[in-house]
Every structure is written in C-alpha cells, then in structure tokens.
Amino acid sequence: MRAIATPGGLPISDPAALVDVEVEAPQALPHDLVVRVEAVSVNPVDSKVRLSANPSDTPRILGYDAAGTVTAVGQEVSGFAVGDEVYYAGAIDRPGSNADYQAVDHRIAAHKPTTLSFADAAALPLTALTAMEALEDLFHVGANSEGTLLVLGGAGGVGSIMIQLAKRLTSLRVIATASRPETAAWAREMGADEVANHHDLGAEVLRIVPEGVDYVLSTHSEGQIGAFAEIVKPLGHIAAIDDGNLNLSPLKPKRISWHWEFMFSRSLFQTPDIAVQGRMLADLATMVDAGEIRTTATQYIEDFTAAGIREAHRRIESHGTQGKIVVTR
Structure with a gap:
C-alpha cells in the first residue's frame, strides 16, 4: 500500500521531510480494526514527532487523527463490522494514519458522527x-x-x-x-x-x-x-x-x-480502562449528531500525498492557524 513517511529530523522545508513510500498493508491483531483511511488531520504532535525522530533507513509513518471505513476486524473485536465508518486518534507507538490503510485498536475508536464528512470527523478525535x-x-x-x-x-x-x-x-x-x-x-x-x-x-x-x-x-x-x-x-x-x-x-x-494530560497514555501503556477513549468518542459523536458540538476543521487540503501532508505540517509550524487542518483524498 501507499503511505507517507518521514526519515526523521528534517525541517519541513526539506522535500525529504515527508515522502511517499510503498509498504506492506497492515494485518489485524486480535483487538484491531483495519481501516481504509479517507481523511486525517494534522496536530502539533505530528510535527514534534517528525522533528524529534532519529534519522533511520526505515521511514516512520506518522499521523494520528483519522476517519475511514473498516475493511477487516480482529478476532476479539466487538461492536464493529466491515463497512463501518469510524474515527479515532490512534496510538503513538504504532504506524500512523498517513497511509492507505491503518490498524487501530477498536477500543480507542468509535463510529464516526453520521452528520459529518470523513474530513470534518477527522478533525475531532485527538x-x-x-x-x-x-x-x-x-x-x-x-x-x-x-x-x-x-x-x-x-x-x-x-x-x-x-x-x-x-x-x-x-x-x-x-x-x-x-x-x-x-x-x-x-x-x-x-x-x-x-x-x-x-x-x-x-x-x-x-x-x-x-x-x-x-x-x-x-x-x-x-x-x-x-x-x-x-x-x-x-x-x-x-x-x-x-x-x-x-x-x-x-x-x-x-x-x-x-x-x-497526554492523550496517548492509555494506548501506550494498555491501561485497564483503555476502552474509555472509545466511549468518549462515541459520546462525542452523539453530541455532534445532536447539533451540540461542531467540527473544528477550518482548512482542507485535498492532496493525500507527501506534498499535501508537508503543506499541512508547514501550516501547523507557522503557529497562525485557527481550528484544525485536514488532509483528504
């Protein structure tokens, strides 16, 4: 599959800071959903991890916020099925959402708000x-x-x-x-x-x-x-x-x-209450669909390639943005 990865440590002005690569598609672990990623949003943590990553011959796939469609489920997954539309913030110690497909623990994911597009839903989880x-x-x-x-x-x-x-x-x-x-x-x-x-x-x-x-x-x-x-x-x-x-x-x-406050703690340490995040996102979806909470997406980049993700990182690093920057297919 196609993914966008970083070799680590490069400024966003360098075209090699984020590059298009071909990697093996993920397989579902017992608790996993495999998701066809339709949209991602970029957060300051994306830029921070890119800059702090040690240079490596094995580029790292970044990306946390995502929304997409479930294509496979693990043996211990409940509450989700192939074809479901979901959203989540992912985990900091697994391959990220800047890819065609991503594996994510179902306990930190939820069905996306039905009233939002993939792009507007992807702005919310993290x-x-x-x-x-x-x-x-x-x-x-x-x-x-x-x-x-x-x-x-x-x-x-x-x-x-x-x-x-x-x-x-x-x-x-x-x-x-x-x-x-x-x-x-x-x-x-x-x-x-x-x-x-x-x-x-x-x-x-x-x-x-x-x-x-x-x-x-x-x-x-x-x-x-x-x-x-x-x-x-x-x-x-x-x-x-x-x-x-x-x-x-x-x-x-x-x-x-x-x-x-570190949103990745539950997934990073597999805490006993890890499913709290899935419940929170489900509650959020209910509030969104009731018209009580709105998306915070303000900028949309329709270029799900290294060039589009680089542009999102550049805007984040300008420190002049309002709301969230979303990258879509």
Whole structure:
C-alpha cells in the first residue's frame, strides 16, 4: 500500500521531510480494526514527532487523527463490522494514519458522527479526547460543576473543542485566551464567555475575574507559571498538554494541583480502562449528531500525498492557524 513517511529530523522545508513510500498493508491483531483511511488531520504532535525522530533507513509513518471505513476486524473485536465508518486518534507507538490503510485498536475508536464528512470527523478525535480527559479524569467536573475555566490558546485545535465541551458538559464559566481580533472572534464563536489577551495573562484574567480561576487548560506553560500562581485560586487545578523543564514551586503556597494530560497514555501503556477513549468518542459523536458540538476543521487540503501532508505540517509550524487542518483524498 501507499503511505507517507518521514526519515526523521528534517525541517519541513526539506522535500525529504515527508515522502511517499510503498509498504506492506497492515494485518489485524486480535483487538484491531483495519481501516481504509479517507481523511486525517494534522496536530502539533505530528510535527514534534517528525522533528524529534532519529534519522533511520526505515521511514516512520506518522499521523494520528483519522476517519475511514473498516475493511477487516480482529478476532476479539466487538461492536464493529466491515463497512463501518469510524474515527479515532490512534496510538503513538504504532504506524500512523498517513497511509492507505491503518490498524487501530477498536477500543480507542468509535463510529464516526453520521452528520459529518470523513474530513470534518477527522478533525475531532485527538483534541476532543485531550479535552474530555482533562475535564473528566483530571478536573473531575460534570454537569453541575461551577467555577471558572481558563483555556489558553482558545482558537487552537485543543482550545476550540475544549471551549465547546466545557460549555456542553459542565456549568463552568469559560475564559479563553487570544491575541488577534480574528482568533478572539473564533473563541467566542466556539462559546467562550470572555476572551483575555495572553500577552499580559495575569492582568487580563484578573481584570475579567478578580477572584481568580478554578481550572486552567495550558497549551503553553513556559513562562506562565508565575501568572498561574497569581490567577489560580487556592486548591485550583492546571492541566498541561505541553512539556518542558518547569519550576512549579510558585504553585505550592496555594496548593495548586498540576496535571499532565497526554492523550496517548492509555494506548501506550494498555491501561485497564483503555476502552474509555472509545466511549468518549462515541459520546462525542452523539453530541455532534445532536447539533451540540461542531467540527473544528477550518482548512482542507485535498492532496493525500507527501506534498499535501508537508503543506499541512508547514501550516501547523507557522503557529497562525485557527481550528484544525485536514488532509483528504
């Protein structure tokens, strides 16, 4: 089959950063679906893994978000059949979705929303799972939960869906950060109650909510720990999706809890509750089909080749995108 792969470590300006290759089609392991991939979306993690991968003679197939049609099922699969249309975010330790066919554990997949195209469905899984895990696993909030949630990068892929899900699943007030008129408008369109300029985070947030916030979803934590210590209430919670060497000691006096959110943990470590991700995606599909959550796809590249994926990576690395970039056949 045809796939798009990276030898690792090359800048996106290099045509060899992502190349078209021919590889063996995947076979279904006991828990697997084999999926004919129709659309993928590109996330910052795609670019990060490409750049950090050690150069190799065996190119690595990247890609996480995907939507497509089931062509085979493993012996221990239940709830899926050949011909089903599915969507998922995949696993970081298996060949990715930038290929004609992909094998994915059925427990982290779900039937795609019937009201969305493959392209619009492919925009959702990774970011929605990130947001839902933060809300459910880390913040432990639900329909009756009140307080204030601060979402950094409200116009980004994770921010766009976190705003929607927080407004749908909780009673939290949502403040999003944005710095340009167009990104602020997008965050409000997603449902944000207020928008703060992240260039002066502490002052901006306290202007809107002088008593501080209860929860923070941090997409960029470096240089913000001092501001977090100022604006988060005592016993508050921060969930970070980025990484780095951070000094968290300023958070100690208020006993602010710091959580790492990494959507791939369940699949990477085959946790006993791995099927939670499939359930979350099924719940998301129900909300989408009910008109309660919308796709965050904003850009479509109709070129499912190395050239098209390279262009998606280039746009992601420009750090000027709103929502999600989708690549389709």
